[in-house]
Amino acid sequence: MSASRFSRPSPRTVRRLIGIMLLVLWEAIPRLGILPELFIPPLTKTLNVLWLDRAIYAAALLVTVYEVAIAMLIACGAGILIGSVVGGVAGIRRLMLPVFSSLYAVPIVILYPVFTAWFGIGSESKIAFAGVYGFFPVMLSTAAGIRTIDEQYLLAARSMGASLPQLIARVIIPASIPTVLSGLRLGGALTIIGVVVSEMLTSADGIGYLVTKNRTTLDSPRVFAAIIVILALSVCYDIAVRFIERRTLVWQTAGRRDATSQSVRAAVPAQAAA
Amino acid sequence: MQHVANVTGDRTGVSKAAVEVRDLSHVYVGRDGAVPALQDIDMTVPAGRFVVIVGPSGCGKTSLLMMLAGLRAPTGGTILCDGRAISKPDPSRVGVVFQEASLYPWLTAVENVEFPLVLKHAPRQERRARAEAMLKLVGLEGFGARHPHELSGGMKQRVSIARGLVQDPPVLLMDEPFAALDEQTRMTMGHELLRIWEQTSKTVVFITHSLTEAVYLADDVLVMSARPGRILDRIHVDLPRPRTYQMMATEEFGALRERIWEQIRTTP
Numbered sequence: 001m002s003a004s005r006f007s008r009p010s011p012r013t014v015r016r017l018i019g020i021m022l023l024v025l026w027e028a029i030p031r032l033g034i035l036p037e038l039f040i041p042p043l044t045k046t047l048n049v050l051w052l053d054r055a056i057y058a059a060a061l062l063v064t065v066y067e068v069a070i071a072m073l074i075a076c077g078a079g080i081l082i083g084s085v086v087g088g089v090a091g092i093r094r095l096m097l098p099v100f101s102s103l104y105a106v107p108i109v110i111l112y113p114v115f116t117a118w119f120g121i122g123s124e125s126k127i128a129f130a131g132v133y134g135f136f137p138v139m140l141s142t143a144a145g146i147r148t149i150d151e152q153y154l155l156a157a158r159s160m161g162a163s164l165p166q167l168i169a170r171v172i173i174p175a176s177i178p179t180v181l182s183g184l185r186l187g188g189a190l191t192i193i194g195v196v197v198s199e200m201l202t203s204a205d206g207i208g209y210l211v212t213k214n215r216t217t218l219d220s221p222r223v224f225a226a227i228i229v230i231l232a233l234s235v236c237y238d239i240a241v242r243f244i245e246r247r248t249l250v251w252q253t254a255g256r257r258d259a260t261s262q263s264v265r266a267a268v269p270a271q272a273a274a
Numbered sequence: 275m276q277h278v279a280n281v282t283g284d285r286t287g288v289s290k291a292a293v294e295v296r297d298l299s300h301v302y303v304g305r306d307g308a309v310p311a312l313q314d315i316d317m318t319v320p321a322g323r324f325v326v327i328v329g330p331s332g333c334g335k336t337s338l339l340m341m342l343a344g345l346r347a348p349t350g351g352t353i354l355c356d357g358r359a360i361s362k363p364d365p366s367r368v369g370v371v372f373q374e375a376s377l378y379p380w381l382t383a384v385e386n387v388e389f390p391l392v393l394k395h396a397p398r399q400e401r402r403a404r405a406e407a408m409l410k411l412v413g414l415e416g417f418g419a420r421h422p423h424e425l426s427g428g429m430k431q432r433v434s435i436a437r438g439l440v441q442d443p444p445v446l447l448m449d450e451p452f453a454a455l456d457e458q459t460r461m462t463m464g465h466e467l468l469r470i471w472e473q474t475s476k477t478v479v480f481i482t483h484s485l486t487e488a489v490y491l492a493d494d495v496l497v498m499s500a501r502p503g504r505i506l507d508r509i510h511v512d513l514p515r516p517r518t519y520q521m522m523a524t525e526e527f528g529a530l531r532e533r534i535w536e537q538i539r540t541t542p
Binding site: 152153155156157158159160161162163166170171174175177 | 344
C-alpha cells in the first residue's frame with residue numbers, strides 16, 4: 001500500500017537510516033558475541049563510561065580544543081600571510097613554491113619527535129606540530145587563489161583608479177576568498193588530526209592521550225569513548241566551516257563559474273606550475 | 275537665454291578635440307627582441323564624436339586603447355585627453371568598458387557601478403544615488419541588487435557601461451564590449467549604446483572586429499593595419515542619426531562596409 005511512498009526515499013533519509021543501522025550494529029555485534037567486546041565494546045557500554053568519566057573527558061577535550069585553536073590560528077595566519085607573498089610576488093613564487101609544494105608531500109609526522117625534543121611533551125609541541133601540519137594547505141591554496149585571479153579584475157580596477165592598497169583590499173582579497181576558504185577547511189581539519197595524532201604519540205594530556213592510555217590497559221570502552229569525542233569535535237568543526245562557507249556562497253559559486261569559463265588561460269599555467 | 279546656451283554650446287562643441295594622439299609608437303621588448311606594435315599613430319577625436327577602430331587581430335587596437343586609458347605607457351608620442359596628458363588611469367576623464375569578466379562577482383550590480391566612487395571615498399548616499407541613476411540610464415532600473423551571475427551577458431555589459439559612466443567622464447573607451455554576446459543581443463546593445471551616447475553626449479572610442487557594428491555605430495571608422503599597427507584610413511560614415519536597423523540593408527551601408535573590408539583585406 002505504501003510501497004510507492006517508500007520506494008524512493010531522499011538521500012537524507014537513507015543516510016539517517018544507515019547511521020541508525022550502524023549504531024544498532026555497534027550495540028548488537030558485541031552483545032551477540034559475533035565480535036569480542038575487546039574489539040568493539042557495545043555502544044551503551046561506551047556511552048556509559050563516557051558519562052561516568054565525563055569530568056576526565058571534558059578536561060581532556062578542553063586541552064585538545066585549546067591546542068587546536070592555537071594551532072589553527074598559527075596555521076591560518078602564517079598560511080595566509082606567507083601564501084599571499086608567495087602567490088603575489090612572482091620572484092618569491094618562482095623561488096619558493098616548488099620547495100613548499102614538495103614539503104607538502106613529506107609526512108610531517110616524522111618531525112614530531114624533533115618537536116617534542118624542542119618543546120617538551122606539553123601542549124607546545126602539539127601546537128607546533130599541528131600548526132606546521134595545517135599550514136601547508138592554507139598557504140598553498142592562498143598562493144593559488146591569489147595567483148589565479150582573473151587579470152581582467154585587476155585591469156578594470158586600475159582603470160577605475162584603484163591604488164595598490166585598494167587593489168589588495170577590494171579586489172585581490174575578495175577574489176581569492178573562495179580558494180583560501182577551501183584551504184582553511186582542509187588546513188583546519190589537518191590541525192585537528194595533527195593535535196590528536198601527536199597526543200597519541202607522546203603526551204600526558206588531551207583526548208588523543210586518553211585513546212593511547214586506555215588502549216595500553218585494554219580498556220576498550222574508554223578508547224571508543226575518546227574516539228566518539230574526537231568524532232564530535234570534527235563534526236562540530238565541519239558544521240562551523242559549512243556555516244562560514246554558506247555565508248559567502250553567493251559569489252563563491254559565481255566566482256567558480258567565472259574561473260572555469262573565463263580564466264582558463266590563467267588557470268592552466270597555474271596548474272602546470274603546481 | 276539663447277545666447278548663454280550658445281556660448282556653452284561652443285565651449286563643449288564639436289570643434290574641440292576630446293582625445294588627441296600625436297606620433298604615438300610602441301615597441302614591445304619580448305623574447306625575440308624588440309617588436310614594433312604601434313607606429314606613427316595620429317588621431318584626433320572631436321568631443322562628442324563616436325569613433326570606431328577596426329583592424330586585423332593583433333594590430334594593436336587593444337594596446338592603443340590601454341594607452342588611451344592610461345593603463346599602459348607608450349614608448350613614444352603623446353596622448354591628450356580633454357586637453358591634458360594621460361599618464362595614469364583617470365576615471366573622471368576616461369571611462370573604460372572591457373570585453374568581459376570585469377564585473378566583480380562578489381558585488382551586486384549597483385555595488386559594481388559605484389565601485390569607482392567607493393575608491394574615491396564618495397559618501398555612501400551620494401554614490402548609491404549616482405549608481406542607481408546610471409543603472410536607470412542603461413535600462414537596468416530595479417536590477418541593482420542582483421549579482422553578476424544572475425544577469426544575462428547583455429545586462430552585464432549594461433552594468434559595465436553604467437560603471438564606465440558613473441563618474442561622468444567626457445570620454446568612454448570600449449574594448450570589443452559586445453564581442454562575447456550573441457548576434458541578436460549584440461544588435462540590441464549597439465542600438466542601446468547609441469541611445470545612451472546620444473543622451474549623454476560622450477566621446478566614444480570603440481574597438482570591434484565586426485564591420486557591420488563599426489558602420490552602424492560610428493561617425494568615423496579608423497582602419498588599422500597589422501603589426502606594426504598604423505592607421506591606414508579614416509572613413510567617415512555619413513548615415514543620418516539616429517541610426518536604424520533598416521539602414522543596414524541600404525546600398526550606402528553596404529558600400530561603406532565594403533570599403534573598410536577592402537582596406538583590411540588588401541593590406542599585407
